Amino acid sequence: MPEGPELHLASLFVNRMCEGVVFTGPVRKSEVSKSPEVPFTCDEYRIKATSRGKEVMLTLTPMKGDDKACSRVEAGQADHCQPIMDIVFRFGMSGFFRFTAEDELPKHAHLRFYSKEQPSRVLSFVDARRFGGWQPNGAWQPGRGPCIMFDNKGFRENVLTHLSNRAFDRPICEVLLNQKYFNGIGNYLRAEILFRLNIPPFVLARKVLEGLNRSEEVFESETAINDQLIDMKTCDGTTRKNVKVEAAADLLTLCHTVPLEVVNLGGKGYDPEKADHSDFKAWLKCYYVDGMKSIRDHNGRTMWFSGDPGPMVPKDSKSPKAKKRAKKDDDDDYKGKKKVVKSHSDRIKKEKQVKQEPVPKQLKKEMDSKRRKSGHKGQLVNTTGDKNSLAARSRKSSSAETPIPQRRSGRVSRQSTQ
DNA sequence: CGTCCACGTCTAC
DNA sequence: TAGACCTGGACGG
Known part of the structure; x- marks a missing residue:
């Protein structure tokens, strides 16, 4: 999680x-x-x-x-x-x-x-x-930046005062995973944040960030940020005209508010094992959502987005295989979750289990990780199209238009939270 | 059975 | 910029 x-x-x-x-x-x-x-x-x-x-x-x-x-x-x-x-x-x-x-x-x-x-x-x-x-006897790891959720001011300062750093020479989607500046952002958050603002993931980070206000004056009240200011997704994020409105929806602000939305959902956030995961899945608008595109970034991590990937797309980048799951994990299999206990006598000697050493390491594992990073050439994948049938939806239409988040196939029929 | 994929760093050519 | 580090779930044959 x-x-x-x-x-x-x-x-x-x-x-x-x-x-x-x-x-x-x-x-x-x-x-x-x-x-x-x-x-x-x-x-x-x-x-x-x-x-x-x-x-x-x-x-x-x-x-x-x-x-x-x-x-x-x-x-x-x-x-x-x-x-x-x-x-x-x-x-x-x-x-x-x-x-x-x-x-x-x-x-x-x-x-x-x-x-x-x-x-x-x-x-x-x-x-x-x-x-x-x-x-x-540990301290917060040196080199990690201020918390994106609970030190918004420090976080914002730290980014905006270091924009000349070479770290910002990279595509925005990759910089968002740099914990020196974005301590707390991970793979699903970068997708959700960029999606809200319609920012192409492979645009130079500095370009997206320069010109943002140091102080975020629109939000003097820390408290107001938490709840719901985030529905202004219509903002383009590329034009710097309407300062007020844009400041309210600028990238650094969303790096703070979007994660707080997840916190406010309660539950456990990203945790497929839990029953209350359904709330989190319903919250996702882009990451792993049917109809969204995905592509591997320069580090081999899957970037989910919609629309234009931006100019810094990895050339000959590998793309994840066509998604096939999406189907199974939603729908109603939430009800009869086998997640039950099964705690029997066989569970009791945990100590022993934890103990067993990994015997045959490497080899096959290496194969897997190798394949992931230097894999074959592929291109964008539109999950809707590739999933079950190549024809399926119009992958074209979804590529250039304002994304209309399609729910993952499954209904989020409320389930009792354990 | 096997392959691919996963919420993240780390360090070694 | 590749691996390495790991386990396990989903899915394909």
Whole structure:
């Protein structure tokens, strides 16, 4: 669940679940994880979370100060208390937090915090792919910019004062993934943001950004930004005439407000496993939506958009295979989700499972990743056309016109949120 | 069974 | 600017 909104929602989740919970003992790490051990143990401590861009910080705070047994794990003996431990997490492609009973640990729970109750409950950092990780005694990663959601001013300043930097020589869609300037934007957000403004993804970033106001004066009130100012998608984004209106809908503003929309949806944001994912899917107007085009950028990441790709399109760029899914994941298969428990005896020995080492690495994996980046030449793909039948819709019409977001095939028939 | 794809960084030629 | 790092779901044969 890993773009800025998901990281923030994760911090809210931790604070909600851990409110009033007393944790105890050492922090435990799975064997397979390559992230560091967390040298913290305490008889009684609490957990709080905060987020910044694409990072989450957990703060472990001992409850009774020094009189309790607090010691460094590595020291073995209780030499001295370690007052507070900050741990900074990055989620990679698949990280998230869960809070479960001790005997229901999720698969891939790589860092665990145990509550003091008798049947103990456990806060787990879960990360199937292990692209994520953590740093004990950590600080926000240097080099990442201000949070796009919660430091709007800093974020905006940081971009506009560095436009001469070579980082902005690239297409806007690629620069939006540069966490030095857009800490919190990820692949679905860049698509949604550019789509709202009808900005071609492969236009020089500097060109799109230069001339934006430093101060965003239209929005003096931070609070007004959050809710709903975002329906002014009709703005062109290329003409700089109507300052007021444009400022209200400029790219940097949307980099702030669009992610906040996801936060305000509640739920978990991008998380296909969850029932409440349907709200998020309904929110998407471009990313993975039927009828939108997609193409791989210079880094091999799929860019979703509509209309003109812009002049800096990768020549001979690879395009993702014709989409075929779209169909299955919506419609009604939400109801009978097999997502049920299945928690049986076989689930209990989680410890062991987490342990098993990856045996035969590389080889086939390399093949896959290789193929992705240097794959064959392809061109734009209009998902509507390619999905089931090449004829299908008029891929032409959707290419040059103002996009009319087509819902993904599935109905978002409300489902009870678990 | 196999291939392709995924919400992201990292570092090494 | 390629890989590397990983697991697993969807889909094709």
